[in-house]
Amino acid sequence: MNQSTKPMLLSAAGVAAALLVWQLMAVGKVAGEALPPVTTVFAALFTTLGTGAFWSSLGATVGISLLALALSAVAGVVLGILIGSFDPVRYATLAVLEFLKPVPPIVILPLAVLVFGPTQEMSLFLVAFGCLLPIVMQTVDGVHGTDPVARDTARSYGLKSPEILFRVVLPSAMPYIGTAMRVAAPAALVITVVAGLLGGGPGLGQSIYQAQSGGDYASLYALVIVLGVLGLIFQGATRAAERRALHWHQSFREVVH
Amino acid sequence: MNRTARNSLIGAGTPVVLLALWWVLSDQSTNAFFPPLRIILERFQQLWLFQHFQSDILLSLANLFTGFAIAAVLGITIGFVTALVPTVRWLIDPLIHFLRGIPPVALVPIFISLIGFGTEMRVTSIALAALFPVLIATVDGIRSVDQDILDVSRVYRLSRRERITNVILPSAGPQIFSGLQVSLQVAFIVMIASEMLGSSQGIGAMTLLAQQSFMIADMWAGILLLGVIGFAVNMIFNLVRRRVLAWYIGSRRLAKSA
Secondary structure (H helix, E strand, C coil): CCCCHHHHHHHHHHHHHHHHHHHHHHHCCCCHHHCCCHHHHHHHHHHHHCCHHHHHHHHHHHHHHHHHHHHHHHHHHHHHHHHHHCHHHHHHHHHHHHHHCCCCHHHHHHHHHHHHCCCHHHHHHHHHHHHHHHHHHHHHHHHHCCCHHHHHHHHHCCCCHHHHHHHHHHHHHHHHHHHHHHHHHHHHHHHHHHHHHHHCCCCHHHHHHHHHHCCCHHHHHHHHHHHHHHHHHHHHHHHHHHHHHCCCCCCCCCCCC | CCHHHHHHHHHHHHHHHHHHHHHHHHCCCCCCCCCCHHHHHHHHHHHHHHHCHHHHHHHHHHHHHHHHHHHHHHHHHHHHHHHHCHHHHHHHHHHHHHHHHCCHHHHHHHHHHHHCCCHHHHHHHHHHHHHHHHHHHHHHHHHCCCHHHHHHHHHCCCCHHHHHHHHHHHHHHHHHHHHHHHHHHHHHHHHHHHHHCCCCCCHHHHHHHHHHCCCHHHHHHHHHHHHHHHHHHHHHHHHHHHHHCHHHHHHHHHHHHC
8 A cells, every 4th residue: 555645544544434334323323413423513514614603603713712812922922022121020920920920811710701791701811811821821931931141232232222222132032922822822712712611702612602502512513613713723733833934943943954 | 149049030920910909909999890919818718718628629629530530541551452453442532533633622512411429420520621632742742753663672572561661651641641642631621511410519519609799709719719720730730740751851951951
């Protein structure tokens, strides 16, 4: 067999086998009605794709994720530059940020629902809260890790502070910010879904909750499949965007021998 | 005062000042959403120490650790097999990558419909959601083991078992641990989510219930507890990691100072 077709054939076989096992388990009623057959799920998926409600939920999910991501990127980079540029501020915020970092936004979901209600603002707030901290901390690291020689050289060439910020400090912090964004973008999607599922915010999370509580299991699986595809798109898009924005950086340059 | 002393004083002092500010500013608060810190701490003590300690805190933590342990063992094992046996890798690679794209919390409703609201559902949700980060990190870690080291170990005729335990496992270790850390965070999130979705036990359930029944101080007490647990679990993990990867962290430090 050809070297390059074998992996592809095996991959296809793997997917086919998984779908077959699923189908057999569903037809055999291993889990009763709660596990619908593949065929039913894909039929439900195509029906769902034809409804306006689905597309407006999808739009709400993507819109909330991207808007909150953009807000927290701008705020996070500005805050990160401020914190990273002044040592006392950096030390003052260190303990607080280190404490908050491992605390996921789902912890303050009840508070957000209490203050904002099950609204779009609630989702936006949660997503921004969840994405802001990693971006701030990475920016701080990047700003703090700027090569002091490059900074001093710029100063001795008579560059003013804003110029040093935009020509030396920010470019050298860019890979850190890029990493933070690559992690934050899929996280934004996840938090939007969480906010909808548990907090009643608009979007696909809410649709999943309704499908589950209404016993519409075929739609439940169809929506989860949609979310899986959406998650992959988010991951792929941010990776491509990072590569594009940072093509000049050595970790992305092609090695020339 | 010299600079380092001043900086560490600022570092240690700020959290204290912030907590003191919260205490003082909220003391006369009549805002329904932001009750005085004094009352929150009172409720914290009444609820968690120790009335609901066993019934809820221990229950949540036991689910968290069981789920995480299952995910860690399965993830590293499957990761090893996947990375070392090409046929297996080609078979399950697309499946893994698709499942990884699904937001972990979205799996909870599926497990609720399959197994109900009980402990099994929570542990299963946690284990499955936390499986993927460590699995993928293990595969990546093993695939990036230096080819020269592998060649050398072959030249020295190390057996397969020796190659795995003495060469591959240590050099993939740092990446496996980063995967485990992400898995732990996912496990914590899914622990809370699985409790918030319609169960009556656990810290997450109590916190959401307090919010829905407008017992605001209780809700704040729950948020505080979850925050502290999230922080503590991560800190313990870092201590373990530092211990296990001491050789790696030491060699990195040497390489940096050289």
